[in-house]
Amino acid sequence: HRWNERSWEVRQFLARNQHSFRSFMADEPKGRQLLDAAGLDGYALPVVITEQGHTLVEPSDAELAAMLGLSTTPRLEMYELAVIGGGPAGLAAAVYGASEGLKTVLIEEATT
Structure with missing residues (x-):
């Protein structure tokens, strides 16, 4: 959601690590369509859906790093x-x- 602090942090994380992404608000038609396709109600945000169809709900930085193949150790x-x-x-x-x-x-x- 636009005012969800963690959503902002996730976008910053992806940008800082030079990972291209598109962001949709849960209450917009495209956001709702993606949530429905993933079987999610949109109450737990943020949601990250990869091009391969993997879904992360309220992901930690470590989960995002793993998704991007970044080393954390x-x-x-x-x-x-x-x-x-x-x-x-x-x-x-x-x-x-x-x-x-x-x-x-x-x-x-x-x-x-």
């Missing part, structure tokens, strides 16, 4: 360089460290 047990913050300086430091052969991890405030 460290790939290595130990890193040689941890960069905090994904701004311009943080990205530059992470790229430089990795280019020097360091096992590098970039940590951002957002969950994914």
Whole structure:
């Protein structure tokens, strides 16, 4: 729903992770059609329906990340360089460290 905070957060999550999406309000004809096709009443929002027909109701960030194939756990047990913050300086430091052969991890405030 337009005023549902979690719906806004889901849209932000998808945009931040560069995943294209279309958003429909539950009370609009297209939104109602999609909910009906998924067998949902629209009382629990947000609802994410993938192109493959998978449905997530009130998804967590971890569920969204899994849907997108994003990693939510460290790939290595130990890193040689941890960069905090994904701004311009943080990205530059992470790229430089990795280019020097360091096992590098970039940590951002957002969950994914």
